[in-house]
Every structure is written in C-alpha cells, then in structure tokens.
Amino acid sequence: MKHIIDISAVFFRYYFAPGPVVINDDGYDVSALLSSLRWLLKPEFLLAESTICCFDESLGTGFRHELDPEYKANRPLPTDDIIYQLSALKLVCETLGFAVLASDELEADDLIATTIACYPSDPCVIHSRDKDLRQLLIEGRVTMQDVATNQIWTQKRLEEEVGLAPQQIPLYLAMVGDVSDNIPGVPGIGDKTALRLLQAYEDWPQIMDAVHSDDILPVRGSARIKQNILEYQDRIVLNLKLTQLKVLKDQTLRFKVRTSDQIDELMAQCEVLGIAHRLKKPLQRLTS
Structure with a gap:
C-alpha cells in the first residue's frame, strides 16, 4: 500500500485551528508543525511500504498562474513562521524516510497525481480533504481518506453519492x-x-x-x-x-532507509526545533 499525503493541507488544517500556541527558543510559533508531526508519526505511515509527502510550493510561481494571473490571487503569501515550519516539516519527512515532492511549477495535487502515475498498478491511499483530488479515484486501486474525518472516498461512492465520475x-x-x-x-x-x-x-x-x-x-x-x-x-x-491535474513525466521517487543514525538525526532535529519533549511518545515508536 502506498500512502500519498497532501502534507501542506494537513499543516494548514492545524495552522488555522484554535489551540494552544507553542513558541520555540528561536521565537517561532511551531504549533502547526508539532500537530502535523503528531498526526504523521503513526504506524500507518512509519511501517508502510511507501509513504510520500507532497508539498505546495508554487503559490505565485506555478504554471496555472501563467495561464491566469488571477488564479489564487485571493490567497496571501506565506508568513515567516509558515515558511519556517513547512521547511522544518519537509526536513523531518525526509529524515523519516518518506519521499518528499515539491515544485515551483506544480501544486501538491499535481504531485499526488504524478505519484499515482509512478505506481500504475499498486493500491494507493490519498490523504487529503481536497475535493479536487477525487478526479484521481480509481475503483479497486486509488482511494482517498479525509484527514479530518477519516472518511474513505472511492470511485463507487463518488458516483453513487455525488453523481459524478x-x-x-x-x-x-x-x-x-x-x-x-x-x-x-x-x-x-x-x-x-x-x-x-x-x-x-x-x-x-x-x-x-x-x-x-x-x-x-x-x-x-x-x-x-x-x-x-x-x-x-x-x-x-x-x-x-x-x-485538470498535471502529471510530471519521468519522476523518480527517492526514499531514505530509516537507520539508527537517521533516528538520532531526527531526534536532534526535533531538539533544535524545541519540540522533542512534546513528541516523546510518538518518537518512541521509531525505536520500539
């Protein structure tokens, strides 16, 4: 089973959610980063055959902005604390041994479509709540799990409940x-x-x-x-x-093998970010 995560969507779900604010020693709010890692550090992803995290980094630079300058013009550019947390999240995902995809041209949705194209016969679960991604559903092979409700969407459910293919x-x-x-x-x-x-x-x-x-x-x-x-x-x-989602041709997915050295590196990263003590239980899963 391949787990394909719309990780930017996971992050922003927590970023805009009410809750306690956590400020690290560098003065950055790391609340959304912390919540995202708690969500990510679970056996479902850690023990999976493949886990792929797709990031959105094309706001203002993607090919859709060239087609229509007004596309997503209603969205503000990311603040310093968002950039800090997403950069840290990407680094941690790589250290965990997950494949990380990001692009100045393509959005996370396109990268998710690209990942599915890389595995033309393997079962895949998309983790997102973006309704646009339902265009990728394939009965018996590609499903989507809502990151907030855990509801599962299949092609059959889409056709029966929504009335669309x-x-x-x-x-x-x-x-x-x-x-x-x-x-x-x-x-x-x-x-x-x-x-x-x-x-x-x-x-x-x-x-x-x-x-x-x-x-x-x-x-x-x-x-x-x-x-x-x-x-x-x-x-x-x-x-x-x-x-319509765009598929990047000849994409190669790169995974790091999670070793004891990688786990030590992850622990060190979390210490630097000021969140290691708050992730003690999830991090223990990596050594158990």
Whole structure:
C-alpha cells in the first residue's frame, strides 16, 4: 500500500485551528508543525511500504498562474513562521524516510497525481480533504481518506453519492467555479445545473454538441444556460486547464532507509526545533 499525503493541507488544517500556541527558543510559533508531526508519526505511515509527502510550493510561481494571473490571487503569501515550519516539516519527512515532492511549477495535487502515475498498478491511499483530488479515484486501486474525518472516498461512492465520475470533476469545477482558487464559474450554473448536465453529457465536447443543437438541455432555463455556456466557453476552456491535474513525466521517487543514525538525526532535529519533549511518545515508536 502506498500512502500519498497532501502534507501542506494537513499543516494548514492545524495552522488555522484554535489551540494552544507553542513558541520555540528561536521565537517561532511551531504549533502547526508539532500537530502535523503528531498526526504523521503513526504506524500507518512509519511501517508502510511507501509513504510520500507532497508539498505546495508554487503559490505565485506555478504554471496555472501563467495561464491566469488571477488564479489564487485571493490567497496571501506565506508568513515567516509558515515558511519556517513547512521547511522544518519537509526536513523531518525526509529524515523519516518518506519521499518528499515539491515544485515551483506544480501544486501538491499535481504531485499526488504524478505519484499515482509512478505506481500504475499498486493500491494507493490519498490523504487529503481536497475535493479536487477525487478526479484521481480509481475503483479497486486509488482511494482517498479525509484527514479530518477519516472518511474513505472511492470511485463507487463518488458516483453513487455525488453523481459524478472522477474524470468529470475538472469540468464540474470549470463550470461552477472554485472560490478557494479564485476561479470564476459560469453565471446560472450552480451545483444542481452542473450535475444535471454532466449526468446527461459525459464531457465538454458532448455538452458543446448539445448547446449547438436544437435539443433542450435537461436543466431549468435551457435557452439561458445555452447562451451562457456559449458566452463563457473560453472561460470554461481556461478553467479546465486550471482544474485538470498535471502529471510530471519521468519522476523518480527517492526514499531514505530509516537507520539508527537517521533516528538520532531526527531526534536532534526535533531538539533544535524545541519540540522533542512534546513528541516523546510518538518518537518512541521509531525505536520500539
């Protein structure tokens, strides 16, 4: 089993959560780092055949920003304490023997897609709560576990409960938009309308064929929706480029073998970060 972790999402879940603040000797808030490591240091990942941690480092520099300068323009740049904690988290993940992926061009979601492509026949679990990643679900091979609720998503569950196939997720988002990523949708197309369209038409070419035909779309206000799709078709095509995940070709995953020296190095890192005493029990699992 391959465990693929959207580790930046795990970190920010704790960063924005209420709770006690922990300041280390260097004056940095390490609360989110500490909580992330507590979540990460468990047998599920430590004893796994492969654990891969994917980081987001492309805010403002990724290929999507070149396509649309407004993409994620609503998000502030990381503060010094965020950079400090994420840099430390990456270092610790490497020392733990996990593969670490980060890119100035690709987002964590793309790196997760890349990792799955590296293991074309192996079972993989994605650890995230990002709904965009549901486009990667493959029945019997790729599942997703919500990092907050532990709920498991499969392709079958997505199709039965949401009414979409995994490959339709990018087009769904392209039509309704995504506020968190600053992607505008098509006026008049909300969740229900998008779902009805995608349940009637498999993909974008089929939707456009229907729009150009004399058929009545299976949605309320068919004529108005047709007109809006025609008017905003360039926006939808651009949105698809933003919502579809990109796979990095010829990616090599590098794992360190966890040795006693590596464990000593990890202990030393945690001492420097001022969190070793707070991670005493989780760290003991590495030597037991």
